[in-house]
Amino acid sequence: MSAVAASNPLQRLLRYSRPHRAQVWQASLCSVLNTIFDLAPPYLIGIAVDVVVKRESSLIARVGVTSIIGQLAVLSLLTFLIWGLESLFQYAYDRLWRNLAQTLQHELRLDAYSHLQELELSFFEEQSTGTLLSIINDDINQLERFLDSGANDILQFFTTIVLVGGTFLALAPGVSWFAMLPIPFIVWGSIAFQKRLAPRYADVRQQASLINSRLANNLSGIATIKSFTAEDYERDRVAAESEAYRRSNRRAIALSAAFIPLIRILILVGFTATLFLGGIEVANGRLSVGTYGFMVFIIQRLLWPFTSLGKTMDQYQRAMASVNRVMNLLDTPIAIPTGDRSLPVHQVRGEVSLEHITFAYQGRSPALEDLSLHIPAGQTIGVVGATGSGKSTLVKLLLRFYEIQQGQILLDGIDIRELRLRDLRRCIGWVSQEVFLFHGTVADNIAYGSFDVMREEITRSAKLAEAHEFIIELPDGYDTIIGERGQKLSGGQRQRLAIARALLKDPPILILDEATSAVDNETEAAIQRSLEYITQDRTTIAIAHRLSTIRHADRIYVMDHGRVVEQGTHETLLNHDGIYAALWRLQSGVK
Numbered sequence: 341m342s343a344v345a346a347s348n349p350l351q352r353l354l355r356y357s358r359p360h361r362a363q364v365w366q367a368s369l370c371s372v373l374n375t376i377f378d379l380a381p382p383y384l385i386g387i388a389v390d391v392v393v394k395r396e397s398s399l400i401a402r403v404g405v406t407s408i409i410g411q412l413a414v415l416s417l418l419t420f421l422i423w424g425l426e427s428l429f430q431y432a433y434d435r436l437w438r439n440l441a442q443t444l445q446h447e448l449r450l451d452a453y454s455h456l457q458e459l460e461l462s463f464f465e466e467q468s469t470g471t472l473l474s475i476i477n478d479d480i481n482q483l484e485r486f487l488d489s490g491a492n493d494i495l496q497f498f499t500t501i502v503l504v505g506g507t508f509l510a511l512a513p514g515v516s517w518f519a520m521l522p523i524p525f526i527v528w529g530s531i532a533f534q535k536r537l538a539p540r541y542a543d544v545r546q547q548a549s550l551i552n553s554r555l556a557n558n559l560s561g562i563a564t565i566k567s568f569t570a571e572d573y574e575r576d577r578v579a580a581e582s583e584a585y586r587r588s589n590r591r592a593i594a595l596s597a598a599f600i601p602l603i604r605i606l607i608l609v610g611f612t613a614t615l616f617l618g619g620i621e622v623a624n625g626r627l628s629v630g631t632y633g634f635m636v637f638i639i640q641r642l643l644w645p646f647t648s649l650g651k652t653m654d655q656y657q658r659a660m661a662s663v664n665r666v667m668n669l670l671d672t673p674i675a676i677p678t679g680d681r682s683l684p685v686h687q688v689r690g691e692v693s694l695e696h697i698t699f700a701y702q703g704r705s706p707a708l709e710d711l712s713l714h715i716p717a718g719q720t721i722g723v724v725g726a727t728g729s730g731k732s733t734l735v736k737l738l739l740r741f742y743e744i745q746q747g748q749i750l751l752d753g754i755d756i757r758e759l760r761l762r763d764l765r766r767c768i769g770w771v772s773q774e775v776f777l778f779h780g781t782v783a784d785n786i787a788y789g790s791f792d793v794m795r796e797e798i799t800r801s802a803k804l805a806e807a808h809e810f811i812i813e814l815p816d817g818y819d820t821i822i823g824e825r826g827q828k829l830s831g832g833q834r835q836r837l838a839i840a841r842a843l844l845k846d847p848p849i850l851i852l853d854e855a856t857s858a859v860d861n862e863t864e865a866a867i868q869r870s871l872e873y874i875t876q877d878r879t880t881i882a883i884a885h886r887l888s889t890i891r892h893a894d895r896i897y898v899m900d901h902g903r904v905v906e907q908g909t910h911e912t913l914l915n916h917d918g919i920y921a922a923l924w925r926l927q928s929g930v931k
């Protein structure tokens with residue numbers, strides 16, 4: 341994963357909120373108005389005192405209401421109104437910010453997932469599923485905690501500082517600097533503090549993803565854990581990861597918990613300074629008692645929000661540690677870019693040429709070396725060879741799961757790198773060695789990739805794949821749920837569903853990578869018969885260890901250590917009396 345985000349994570353996050361600018365403005369306005377109304381009580385108290393002390397010459401009296409009862413009634417009404425508005429705006433900003441948080445989270449998650457899907461296979465081989473899951477789930481959810489209240493807290497903080505600070509300056513400009521004294525220190529301290537906290541939160545996220553990988557891995561390997569009675573061993577491993585997570589969090593907490601008490605000390609300095617120096621000023625007759633009292637009272641309103649700023653900054657750091665991880669994922673370049681030449685499926689003839697292909701997996705010696713083969717449109721070729729000789733690799737290169745290092749692969753004479761990836765893959769039906777089925781019904785799985793087909797077509801493909809018989813015996817037939825990864829089916833049944841799925845796609849090119857390795861001889865013979873029909877007018881590449889599966893192929897390629905070492909029809913290869921002939925004798929029991 342690329343390590344460095346293109347720009348500041350917050351800026352990138354803000355870019356996501358651009359389309360929702362109107363909502364951001366509305367929410368901000370509600371936050372500010374709520375703070376204004378929230379700050380009203382001290383002023384209302386001031387007006388009340390004014391009413392009872394100055395009576396007919398009070399502030400309210402000056403607008404026309406002279407009786408004390410009348411003035412107090414106006415004041416009470418005003419209080420109701422202000423309280424009501426405060427609550428109303430609180431509801432509005434809370435709802436707006438939280439909905440915005442949900443929207444941003446939703447959009448970011450979708451973007452991250454879409455990008456992830458476009459990344460090449462080798463990326464997934466390097467990353468653990470748990471790590472990726474923790475980014476798309478936990479890290480994105482982490483954002484919610486900050487977005488829900490963070491923006492509002494910051495806005496309310498600044499509104500309070502401006503309003504209270506402004507009042508302070510207006511009423512007692514000479515001494516207001518006492519109260520303001522700690523502010524620069526608090527700001528400087530906060531920044532320094534957060535800088536130290538950031539790496540600790542990054543570590544927390546890292547540990548969270550490690551424990552996630554362990555859990556994801558163990559859950560998918562639960563049968564193996566049980567069969568090796570490794571439950572205690574795995575429990576200890578999970579405990580170790582969980583302990584590391586706890587330790588990492590403790591380190592972050594140790595620092596983060598110190599933040600608010602430290603700010604309080606600075607506030608105390610400001611408060612005491614005001615108390616002490618202001619008192620001296622009063623004693624010396626340079627400051628009125630009333631102003632002194634007001635200052636001591638209001639300084640709390642001015643400095644107190646700084647403690648909540650600490651909490652917000654803490655949430656911000658946690659969120660940014662997560663944003664960084666999400667953004668790094670979004671920044672990961674797609675190593676296998678799509679070409680831009682389109683090739684609609686119905687126009688594909690199916691001629692495939694591999695010309696002097698050399699390919700090595702990252703950090704490995706070449707899996708294929710200077711390999712060439714040509715498959716005329718509509719023909720069937722068989723590929724055989726020892727384990728690890730590169731048969732599956734060849735197929736994966738044709739699907740462009742990996743990029744070849746030398747040579748070229750042509751489909752109907754076009755370099756596959758020029759083709760749109762989706763067009764290329766749409767014209768290939770691939771029954772892989774390890775069949776993957778999704779949680780859902782049998783019918784859903786057969787129709788996977790051909791999403792809008794009729795039930796009859798599904799049944800037809802299942803019949804061709806020799807799967808119909810066993811499907812109708814399942815509890816709910818085609819509507820039977822087969823469990824995650826198709827766990828509730830046998831290996832051979834899974835293979836037959838995969839064949840049915842590939843056939844339903846009706847691709848011009850069909851790849852069968854040991855597609856019948858898990859079925860019994862009888863079923864294989866049956867599948868063979870239907871394959872003869874299925875492969876009639878499409879290019880087929882059949883990889884097999886069992887040579888009987890491919891003996892009727894138009895051409896058979898024998899691979900060894902990433903090279904084609906023999907090729908020809910079954911008969912010519914037998915006559916050649918090389919590796920193939922020896923293998924055939926071994927498998928058919930002929931001496």
Ligand SMILES: Nc1ncnc2c1ncn2[C@@H]1O[C@H](COP(=O)(O)OP(=O)(O)OP(=O)(O)O)[C@@H](O)[C@H]1O
Pocket residue numbers: 465701702704707725726727728729730731732733734773
């Ligand atoms: N994703 C991968 N990363 C690194 N090396 C790989 C990867 N996949 C396969 N290999 C290596 O490439 C070589 C060829 O593997 P490939 O799967 O093509 O063999 P195969 O002929 O299909 O074998 P089998 O008959 O066992 O299926 C092997 O040495 C294997 O270890």
